[in-house]
Amino acid sequence: MDNGASSYRRFRDDGDESGLVELIRDYKDGLILYLTSIVGNIQTAEELAEDTFVLLGTKKPKDKGKGSFKTWLYTIGRNVAIDHLRKCRRQAFVSLDDSAELISEEEEVERIYLRKEQQITVHRAMRKLSPDHRQVLWLVYFEELTCREAAIIMHKSLRSVESLLYRAKKSLRAQLETEGYDYEKL
Amino acid sequence: MKNYEKMSEDVLRRINEYEAEKKLKRERITKVAAAVTPVCAAAAVGTGLWYSGAFKPAEVAPSVSIITESSGSSAHTSIKTEARTGISAAAEVTEKATEKPSPQPAADRVPVSGSAENEEAPTTAKEHEVRAENETETIPSAATAPPESPAKTTAAAATAAPEVTSTAAAQTAPAGNAPALREGDEQPEFRTLITSYPGGDYDIAAPKDGVVCFAYPVRSAMNEYGSSADYRVAVQIWSGNGTNLVTDYASLYAEAQRLGKQGFIATSVETYTTPEFTEHTLYVHGTYDQINAFQGRSDYGYLLLFPYSGQSSGSVGFNGIDY
Numbered sequence: 001m002d003n004g005a006s007s008y009r010r011f012r013d014d015g016d017e018s019g020l021v022e023l024i025r026d027y028k029d030g031l032i033l034y035l036t037s038i039v040g041n042i043q044t045a046e047e048l049a050e051d052t053f054v055l056l057g058t059k060k061p062k063d064k065g066k067g068s069f070k071t072w073l074y075t076i077g078r079n080v081a082i083d084h085l086r087k088c089r090r091q092a093f094v095s096l097d098d099s100a101e102l103i104s105e106e107e108e109v110e111r112i113y114l115r116k117e118q119q120i121t122v123h124r125a126m127r128k129l130s131p132d133h134r135q136v137l138w139l140v141y142f143e144e145l146t147c148r149e150a151a152i153i154m155h156k157s158l159r160s161v162e163s164l165l166y167r168a169k170k171s172l173r174a175q176l177e178t179e180g181y182d183y184e185k186l
Numbered sequence: 187m188k189n190y191e192k193m194s195e196d197v198l199r200r201i202n203e204y205e206a207e208k209k210l211k212r213e214r215i216t217k218v219a220a221a222v223t224p225v226c227a228a229a230a231v232g233t234g235l236w237y238s239g240a241f242k243p244a245e246v247a248p249s250v251s252i253i254t255e256s257s258g259s260s261a262h263t264s265i266k267t268e269a270r271t272g273i274s275a276a277a278e279v280t281e282k283a284t285e286k287p288s289p290q291p292a293a294d295r296v297p298v299s300g301s302a303e304n305e306e307a308p309t310t311a312k313e314h315e316v317r318a319e320n321e322t323e324t325i326p327s328a329a330t331a332p333p334e335s336p337a338k339t340t341a342a343a344a345t346a347a348p349e350v351t352s353t354a355a356a357q358t359a360p361a362g363n364a365p366a367l368r369e370g371d372e373q374p375e376f377r378t379l380i381t382s383y384p385g386g387d388y389d390i391a392a393p394k395d396g397v398v399c400f401a402y403p404v405r406s407a408m409n410e411y412g413s414s415a416d417y418r419v420a421v422q423i424w425s426g427n428g429t430n431l432v433t434d435y436a437s438l439y440a441e442a443q444r445l446g447k448q449g450f451i452a453t454s455v456e457t458y459t460t461p462e463f464t465e466h467t468l469y470v471h472g473t474y475d476q477i478n479a480f481q482g483r484s485d486y487g488y489l490l491l492f493p494y495s496g497q498s499s500g501s502v503g504f505n506g507i508d509y
Contacts, residue, residue, distance in 0.1 A: 017198055020194070020197065020198070021190075021191075021194040021198075024190050024193050024194045024197060025190040025194070028190050028193055042187075046187065046188065046193075049193075050188075050193055050196060050197055050200075053193070053197045054197050054200045054201060054204070057197060057198070057200075057201035057204075058201055058204045058205070108187060109187060
């Protein structure tokens with residue numbers, strides 16, 4: 001299992017578009033949810049995920065092979081999201097109606113991607129956390145990446161990711177307790 | 187939310203648009219480059235030709251060529267004539283200046299050639315060319331006395347300058363620096379020019395009025411080389427029966443003009459100017475016969491010498507070789 005590296009190579013080297021379609025099928029939802037943890041908006045995250053795949057198709061960057069393809073793809077996605085945040089420095093204002101719509105869209109993706117009710121509950125509780133805490137929890141607990149891989153994606157040292165993860169867990173526990181969930185059972 | 191199929195469609199469409207735009211841009215750049223490159227190349231070639239002077243018009247020689255260059259510290263005035271054919275070109279005046287304050291061997295300098303216009307027969311040509319072309323002409327010249335025996339010092343009778351009777355057809359020199367030879371011309375004959383000859387220091391008596399003296403090196407050179415070479419000698423002019431050396435420019439220039447009418451190849455007055463002094467020297471350039479038959483004025487005495495052959499200094503040079 002090469003996590004999509006062979007599909008990408010097929011698309012890049014042979015021009016096989018089905019390779020890119022496979023990548024989108026496998027990584028679209030996870031990338032969108034991860035980018036949502038950065039930009040805080042699922043619609044923007046979706047656009048950024050699409051931009052990430054377009055970037056793969058136009059620039060055709062080469063995977064240096066240092067980590068898994070997923071790690072590399074998420075790193076590109078994160079860079080795209082950070083570029084977007086730099087461009088749009090002003091806070092995006094979302095109306096209450098739009099906000100409700102966005103939440104329902106996110107819940108739909110959660111249902112498709114996470115499937116387990118328990119994970120969905122935790123993911124919803126994560127919305128209240130800071131972006132860094134959301135990111136690290138998403139990468140480590142939902143994408144099941146190692147701390148080292150999460151550090152590569154987040155451009156941080158392993159130590160700071162471990163520290164960040166510890167604090168994120170503490171915040172998540174407090175949040176779940178506030179909402180009436182039993183953290184130990186989750 | 188888009189499903190993966192819709193997103194794939196959008197992604198592939200955007201990728202194709204990007205590729206198409208890139209291709210269009212590449213084609214546009216190729217077209218612009220194809221249009222601009224010849225223009226730039228032409229501009230570069232034009233600039234190169236412009237700076238190389240190819241577009242500058244060739245300098246057209248005036249009917250009377252008076253070329254004046256005044257820089258440095260010495261001036262050179264020459265009056266050229268064509269002796270062998272009897273064509274007088276006294277109107278050709280060339281003033282030339284060099285930056286060398288020390289008197290370099292004047293014979294090394296070839297007078298600037300150009301057109302010459304005479305009152306009777308305007309003649310223009312480079313001297314070698316004219317000489318070569320006119321060697322076949324048989325117009326008698328007054329300066330054709332036979333060579334005399336190699337006397338140490340020879341006095342010649344002072345007579346008036348001969349009448350110039352030549353009516354040779356006017357010739358026009360090529361304009362500017364164009365090749366001197368025209369199509370069909372024969373290769374000109376180049377002759378040896380003697381400007382110095384070995385000789386030691388010695389005193390020469392100032393010539394009396396009406397007397398023409400040849401310095402020993404001049405006579406020796408003429409004896410040795412005879413008619414096979416031409417000679418360029420300095421002419422000292424004395425007045426008052428050898429009491430006064432004529433050094434003023436106006437008198438020397440007048441003599442140069444007068445001698446020019448005698449048919450010498452070239453006569454000139456060279457002026458050397460240094461911060462300390464200014465010196466004018468009259469030179470004549472002629473064949474053996476012309477030098478031998480030098481005719482001066484009756485109120486002047488003449489001394490013909492090689493200025494750099496040791497008559498007045500210990501340094502002796504002969505055609506660039508020190509002895």
